[in-house]
Every structure is written in structure tokens, then in C-alpha cells.
Amino acid sequence: MNISKLLKPFIATTALTLALAGCGGQDNSEGAKDNASKKEEKVVNVYTARHYEADDQVYKDFTEETGIKVNVVKGEAEELIERLKREGESTEADLFITVDGGVLAHAKDNDILQAVESDVVNENVPETFRDKENKWIGMATRARVIVYSKDRVSEDQLSTYEDLTSDKWKGKVLARSSTSLYNQSLLASFIELNGEKEAVKWSEGIVKNFARQPDGGDRDQAKAIAAGVGDVGIMNTYYVGLMANSEDPEEKKVAEGLGVFFPNQETNGTHVNVSGIGLTKHSKHPENAVKLIEYMTSKDAQEYLAANNYEFPVNAEAKKPEILESWGKFRIQDLDFDTLGKHNQKAIEIFNKTGWK
Structure with a gap:
């Protein structure tokens, strides 16, 4: 009997098994490297x-x-x-x-x-x-503040957001449209802090005192104050900072004539x-x-x-x-920011109801 002939199939099978095992090990190793690479991707x-x-x-x-x-x-x-x-x-x-x-x-x-x-x-x-x-x-x-003309308004005339609805500001208030997320969140904060009835009353009062129908962004309210269209406006502070440091000489001049007032320091704080x-x-x-x-x-x-x-x-x-x-230190509204989202739709309804376009 030829032993070598009997062993040949066994040797061939063993070699194939070892080769496949080796390939399998290599694949697993490379897969692990790929996973590690994904995990460590910078x-x-x-x-x-x-x-x-x-x-x-x-x-x-x-x-x-x-x-x-x-x-x-x-x-x-x-x-x-x-x-x-x-x-x-x-x-x-x-x-x-x-x-x-x-x-x-x-x-x-x-x-x-x-x-x-x-x-x-x-x-x-x-x-x-x-x-x-x-x-x-x-x-x-960024704070949503009252900005005012330094030439026509003195700081001691200002106090709260609510005061902007008084007769002394009739035809003098500037603000952007009700589609502004900034205004929607401002009104939503009033709904949370003062209730829906007072929020309606505030929106009605601002509309009554508009110097013009809402137009443009916050920068446009500042420019309208400079042009004498109105005396006070509702703006975010960072726009004032950007204008004051603008490369545009006109914007810098507008910012120089503006005062920044943080309202409601004795009540609910500034939004x-x-x-x-x-x-x-x-x-x-x-x-x-x-x-x-x-x-x-x-x-x-x-x-x-x-x-x-x-x-x-x-x-x-x-x-x-x-x-x-x-601009000094100021006290902010004490509320959960989640409530701004909660009252957003109601704020939009109030704006529509009161004619704030």
C-alpha cells in the first residue's frame, strides 16, 4: 500500500482549511480596523x-x-x-x-x-x-431692548416694555414685523409672565403707537430713528454692536446717535x-x-x-x-426657555388679532 497516496487528499484538505482560516482571520482583523477607524474618525x-x-x-x-x-x-x-x-x-x-x-x-x-x-x-x-x-x-x-434717539429722548423717560403703549409714545414706536422670531419670543415671554390678556393689551398698545407699519429688520428700525421717523425702537443689542463697529460710515453714525435701555429692571427683567x-x-x-x-x-x-x-x-x-x-449690567427675565416654544403659536395669533403685521 502506498501511504503517500492515501495522505495526499488529507494534506490537501488540511492546507485548504488552514488557508481559509488565515483569510478569515485577516478579514476579521481588517473589519475591526475599519470599525476602529470609524470610531476614531476626527x-x-x-x-x-x-x-x-x-x-x-x-x-x-x-x-x-x-x-x-x-x-x-x-x-x-x-x-x-x-x-x-x-x-x-x-x-x-x-x-x-x-x-x-x-x-x-x-x-x-x-x-x-x-x-x-x-x-x-x-x-x-x-x-x-x-x-x-x-x-x-x-x-x-442678546437682549431685546429699547433703543432711543439720544437727541429727542432722555433715559429717565423710559422704564418698561409696557410703558411703550402709553400715550406719550403715540406715533413714535418702531419695530419689525410680527413674523420676526425675536418678536414672537418676546410676546411669548409676556404670555408666560403676565398672562394672555395682558399680552393682547401690550400688542394692541404697540400697534396703536407705531410710527409706521413694521418694515425691515432691526437695523432698519435704528436707521428710521436716525431719520426722525420714530423716537424709540425694539431691537436686539447685538445689532447695535455690529452697527457701531461697522465698516459702513452711515451705520456707525446711526449707532452713535442711539441709546440702549434695558427695560423692566424693577419688574420682570429684560427679555x-x-x-x-x-x-x-x-x-x-x-x-x-x-x-x-x-x-x-x-x-x-x-x-x-x-x-x-x-x-x-x-x-x-x-x-x-x-x-x-x-451698557452696564442688567437683570434678565426669569423663565424657562421652553415656555417660549410653548406659547409661540398663541403669540402669532395675538399679533394677527391685534393687527401687528
């Missing part, structure tokens, strides 16, 4: 409704410091929220950034965000400017508008995303945003630019 994808050069620079600085690339998709807040809902688990977005507490509440209600767990973030941002479940984190605020960041529910890079939130709320990044976009920092350690300091 990228964070941002959907943002904030379209500011200052934000873009902060993203660049973050990349230089961490090596994590920031990909940015810009759009309107509602569009981005709908996109996140539509994309669901397949979304590439890790962070959602927007302006206004009502919009942030809307995003949270649509279940597109998850809680942010970070001791650094909690230390950087006080509870006042964080969602109670940490579904969004505040990154900057503030908050910009915030939310970690998306289906983020593929949550660790990188949280790192970006930590960075954007850090002292240095907050100081940069304040100095270049003239927003108030949420981090108490951050210094404010001279123009913000010059």
Missing part, C-alpha cells in the same frame, strides 16, 4: 442656523487645536429641524445650532436631540442658559434671546461633538464671539468687549 458635522463669520473662525480654531475637522451645513432653523426628522438614524449631523429659545424648545419637542453629558459644559454654562435636561446648551445671548447647541439624537461622532460644545463655551471662544459678534457670553469667566460693558 470629524464633527454641524447643522447651523447661525450664519456668522465669528462662528466659522471658532470652528477653524477648534480644528487647529484638536485636529477634528468641522463640516458645516447652513440653513434656516425650521428647514434644518425638518431635515433632521426626515433623515432620522441616517443623518450625518452631530450638532444642531440655532438662535432663539423657542426654536431650541421646538427642536427638543421634535425628539431630534439627546442629553449632553459633560462636567466641562456644566461648569462653563450656568443652569440659566441650559435646558433642564441638557438637551441644548446656550452659547450666547434675552439665546443661541444654543444641541447634540443630535443619532450623532455618529458624539465624543467629537461634545468636545466642540466644550470648546465653544470655553472662556477663550466665548470672548472671541463676544468681541466679534457683540453677543453676551454665557460663560461668566469670559470678558465682554468695551461696548457691551458700557
Whole structure:
């Protein structure tokens, strides 16, 4: 009997088995490497409704410091929220950034965000400017104030938002349209703090005292004051800062003639508008995303945003630019930002009912 002939099939089968085992091991190893690569991918994808050069620079600085690339998709807040809902688990977005507490509440209600767990973030941002479940984190605020002509109005004539409805301001009040999210959230805050009846009364009073029908944005109200169309206007502070530091000589001149007044310091406080960041529910890079939130709320990044976009920092350690300091300290409304979203539709109804176009 030829033993070698009997062993040949066995040797061939064994060799094939070992070869396949080796290939299988190699495939598993490469698969593990691929998974690790995805896990360690140094990228964070941002959907943002904030379209500011200052934000873009902060993203660049973050990349230089961490090596994590920031990909940015810009759009309107509602569009981005709908996109996140539509994309669901397949979304590439890790962070959602927007302006206004009502919009942030809307995003949270649509279940597109998850809680942010970070001791650094909690230390950087006080509870006042964080969602109670940490579904969004505040990154900057701007106050909705009364601006006035320094030539025609003295500060001691001003007191509250409600006082703007008195007869002394008839034909002198300027504001943008009721479609402005800023105005909707302002009125929503009054519904929460004073009740629906008083909110209706305020809107009726402002409409009665309009210097003209609402037209343009906040900057246009400032320009109308300078032109003598009206004496007082409702504006966000950061627009005043941007105009005061504009490269346009006309805008700078307009800002020089404006005074900034924080209303309701003896009652409910001044309304503030908050910009915030939310970690998306289906983020593929949550660790990188949280790192970006930590960075954007850090002292240095907050100081940069304040100095270049003239927003108030949420981090108490951050210094404010001279123009913000010059306006002095002020007390803000004490309310849950979620209520702004809760009362948004009612605010729109009141505007329509009272003829605020």
C-alpha cells in the first residue's frame, strides 16, 4: 500500500482549511480596523442656523487645536429641524445650532436631540442658559431692548416694555414685523409672565403707537430713528454692536446717535434671546461633538464671539468687549426657555388679532 497516496487528499484538505482560516482571520482583523477607524474618525458635522463669520473662525480654531475637522451645513432653523426628522438614524449631523429659545424648545419637542453629558459644559454654562435636561446648551445671548434717539429722548423717560403703549409714545414706536422670531419670543415671554390678556393689551398698545407699519429688520428700525421717523425702537443689542463697529460710515453714525435701555429692571427683567447647541439624537461622532460644545463655551471662544459678534457670553469667566460693558449690567427675565416654544403659536395669533403685521 502506498501511504503517500492515501495522505495526499488529507494534506490537501488540511492546507485548504488552514488557508481559509488565515483569510478569515485577516478579514476579521481588517473589519475591526475599519470599525476602529470609524470610531476614531476626527470629524464633527454641524447643522447651523447661525450664519456668522465669528462662528466659522471658532470652528477653524477648534480644528487647529484638536485636529477634528468641522463640516458645516447652513440653513434656516425650521428647514434644518425638518431635515433632521426626515433623515432620522441616517443623518450625518452631530450638532444642531440655532438662535432663539423657542426654536431650541421646538427642536427638543421634535425628539431630534439627546442629553449632553459633560462636567466641562456644566461648569462653563450656568443652569440659566441650559435646558433642564441638557438637551441644548446656550452659547450666547442678546437682549431685546429699547433703543432711543439720544437727541429727542432722555433715559429717565423710559422704564418698561409696557410703558411703550402709553400715550406719550403715540406715533413714535418702531419695530419689525410680527413674523420676526425675536418678536414672537418676546410676546411669548409676556404670555408666560403676565398672562394672555395682558399680552393682547401690550400688542394692541404697540400697534396703536407705531410710527409706521413694521418694515425691515432691526437695523432698519435704528436707521428710521436716525431719520426722525420714530423716537424709540425694539431691537436686539447685538445689532447695535455690529452697527457701531461697522465698516459702513452711515451705520456707525446711526449707532452713535442711539441709546440702549434695558427695560423692566424693577419688574420682570429684560427679555434675552439665546443661541444654543444641541447634540443630535443619532450623532455618529458624539465624543467629537461634545468636545466642540466644550470648546465653544470655553472662556477663550466665548470672548472671541463676544468681541466679534457683540453677543453676551454665557460663560461668566469670559470678558465682554468695551461696548457691551458700557451698557452696564442688567437683570434678565426669569423663565424657562421652553415656555417660549410653548406659547409661540398663541403669540402669532395675538399679533394677527391685534393687527401687528
